[in-house]
Amino acid sequence: MFHPARLVSLLLAFTLLALSAFAVAARFGERPISLVAALTAPRSTDAVIFFSLRLPRALLAAIVGAGLAASGTTLQGLLRNPLADPFVLGVSGGAALGATLALAFGLSTVGVMTPGMGDALVRLSAPSVFAFLGAGAAILFVLASSSGHAARAPYAALLTGVVFNSFASAAITLVKTLSDPNRLGAILFWLAGSLNYEHGATLAFAALLQVGAIAVMWALAGRLNLLGLGDDDAATLGVPVAATRRWLLLASSASVAGAVALTGLIGFVGLIVPHLLRLAFGPDQRLLIPTSALGGAAFLMLADLLARLSIHLFGSEIPTGVVTALLGGPLFLVLLRRRMRLDAL
Helix, strand or coil, rough: CCCCHHHHHHHHHHHHHHHHHHHHHHCCCCCCCHHHHHHHHCCHHHHHHHHHHHHHHHHHHHHHHHHHHHHHHHHHHHHHCCCCCCCCCCHHHHHHHHHHHHHHCCCCCECCCCCCCEEEEEEEEEHHHHHHHHHHHHHHHHHHHHHHEEEEEEEEHHHHHHHHHHHHHHHHHHHHHCCCHHHHHHHHHHHHHCCEEEEEEEEHHHHHHHHHHHHHHHCCCCHHHCCCCHHHHHHHCCCCCEEEEEHHHHHHHHHHHHHHHHHHCCHHHHHHHHHHHHHHHHHCHHHHHHHHHHHHHHHHHHHHHHHHHHHHCCCCCCHHHHHHHHHHHHHHHHHHHHHHHEEEC
């Protein structure tokens, strides 16, 4: 039974967790700084590092982590598979192919006209723009391919996404083979998943996209619970099955597209965080979606902090996606082994 008081207490606890992770991620890094100097001397080096580098990067990690984890738990419920990953629908493949093409052609920025702002020409990161366009194309392809199969829509979307990811992987290998060797490093670094220092406008747009997508997923969480009973039972209980599934697919895919466009392929956030919370709090999506968003934000902020601190150990910063894989891979195997043991009982 759903208890609103439990939801409120969990939201408060996870909000505190996310804020604590944000404070730690913004405070520490590869170089020690004085927080007092950063707050009292705006022109000091400490202030520049804190406000121009660490705060934006911590915010980006929070935004991306929230989107990946919330979309992960939504897709796991929609596909009725607790081990599903946010990238299964082909979004990662489309984004990776788009960014790879931009990097292979040597595009660093693209100009976008902004009507209403004096027709100003804004320079945006070309890999991010191409990644978002590639992810959008993948979303449209998957939705179009799975439409008309109401009874098998989750599996049709899943299979289409797997096939599209395989095609995109082959295309990326071809592009890397034909690319200038001097550009392969940038391609491999992007594919490994890393966080950059984005401008405030980019962060604001990314936050709005994720808030909107997560709001849609959370608003439909009750229907998503009923979809877990099966399409026929859900329809009997008054759920518009096709429309609900379409909106959930669109919202979760848009969330993943926005995240991947900014950071590359960062895995395990949308797999591990929802699965851990499902084991702790049960399968109710009304609890899982908001707590996964906050938990995912905290997880990625701390993982990115470890990536930045790795420069002291390795002499260079390793990609954040490598850190999440190193943390998430063993944990995933432990969870999988535990699930198999429980299924055998």
